[in-house]
Amino acid sequence: MCGRYSLGVTPEELAAAFELDEIPSFHAPRYNIAPTQDAPILIRGEDGLRAGPVRWGLVPHWAESPAAGSRHINARSETVAKRPAFRDAFRSRRCLVPADGFYEWQEGPSPKQPVWIHREDRRLLAFAGLWERWRWPDGGPLVTFTVLTTDAAPWIRFVHDRMPVILEGDDRLLWLDPEATPAELKSVLRPQSEPMVLQPVSTVVNRATNESAECVRPVGAPVTSPKPELRLDL
DNA sequence: CCAGACGTTGTT
DNA sequence: GTCTGG
DNA sequence: CCAGACGTTGTT
């Protein structure tokens, strides 16, 4: 799943990578984006992509309080079209969530080992996301987002059994297209098959308030899937 | 009809 | 807001 | 995701 990620670029680099109309304003670089924090998302604007910082953890419009956001940091792509908390946003408020990596805590003996997952060439990722608007009692808006998840691809499965949906190329445009059909949308919600670097990192990242580059400091060499012939315990 | 839930991950 | 369960 | 709280009365 995806409960922590990074966006280690400047607003200028983000704008260039996604051909944005304007340079977005957000505090950067980010090495430890955690739920309830603000992070930039990309939505389809008048003519092109626009970015705005919104809060991670989708709060349904009917929720009593923003606390509901903590339970909606992810949406399962298998059920997102039907769930009351997500279906409206799935129909009309899809977005991309830019990142340059994400964290998974490797299942197994305690303490769990955080692993930073990023592309070899550091190209930016675009998670499939949804956004929503909630109103404070005084009428002010709170805009929030969630990240869609899917089954883990084979290359990451030994670390974790879920992963964020990562969109490439035309799939990004389709995801943002208001005219896209449910069947088309469903077709892009699949595991990223291209392997990435699985880099064990410092447990500094565990604490959400630690936001320094220490979070992506390598601890040992990147990990790889155990070879089948070595899995004698199965 | 009203009341209560509405979510994911992981763990068991 | 909308659906499910009682 | 992990970390930290989980409670009240009364006093400062």
Place this chain on the structure above:
DNA sequence: GTCTGG
């Protein structure tokens, strides 16, 4: 154990 906050 479970919920909330970051």
